[in-house]
Amino acid sequence: MIDLTQTLPQRFIGAGFTLYEKGSCLYLYRNQNHHGGIFIAKLPIKATVLNVTEVAERYLKPKIGEIKRAxxxxxxxxxxxxxxLHACVICGKIRWVQLAKGKPKHLKCQSCAHWKGGKFKGSKGYIWISLPRNDPFFSMTNSKGYIRTNRLAMAQHLGRCLYSxxxxxxxxxVKTDVRIENLRLISKPR
Ligand SMILES: [Zn+2]
Structure with missing residues (x-):
């Protein structure tokens, strides 16, 4: 058995990997001590340093459910x-979340936690709502996918998108009163 650990790039040695040649194969281990180590992979003798480090890299990549110190x-x-490492229950975004009593402290990511059902009152008193991408009036929404309900109600009544x-x-x-009889369409001269 030949110890080839020193042929590994320094950061893998630092991460506790060891590499041995035995028979006509390479054996990659991690965290070896006198109790043995964690067997990671067996590779053909022809494997290059790059092949070996690829395997080690994959092993280092965190998986969902993995727990680490800050x-x-x-x-x-x-x-x-x-x-x-936790996946947001709403959008699936993967991020590190504090562990509290063995459970993730937050089940939703920050943006999902701030989601107010896709509806809010803007600074000028209008109600804004979020439209899905496949909505026929989606082209009238702003860059965040929101539209004022007075414009949406008028567009739905006319059956077409409004011009800017x-x-x-x-x-x-009353800017929140979007009953069609309360709405009036006016065109600004272009
Ligand atoms: Zn989310």
Whole structure:
């Protein structure tokens, strides 16, 4: 058995990998001590350093459910706080989440946690709603996929998208009242 560990790039040695040649094969282990180590892979003797490091790299890549200390993932406020690699239950985004009593502290990612059902009141008093991409009026939404409900109600009534120069006024000045009889379409001269 020949110890080939020193042929590995330094960062893999630092991560606890060891490499041996035995018979006509290469054996990759991790965290070896006098109790033995974790067997990772058996590779043909012809395997290059690149082949070996590819295998090691794949092993180092974290998997969902894996738990690490804050220091290991580059967060050093509370270095020993445990984190778990977790997929957001709404959108599936994978991120490190604090572990609290053995469970992820947050089940939703930040943007999903702030999601208010796709509806909110804007600063000028109009209600904005989010439209799905396949909605016939999606082209009228802003860059975030939201549209003011007064414009949407008018477009649905007319059965066409509004031009950017067209304005929709609320007759009684209550901007949240988008009953069609309360709406008036006005065109700005272009
Ligand atoms: Zn999410």
């Amino acid at each position: 220091v290991e993932i580059g967060r050093d406020k509370k270095p020993y706080q445990k984190y778990i 120069g067209e304005r929709v006024q609320t007759r009684n000045r």
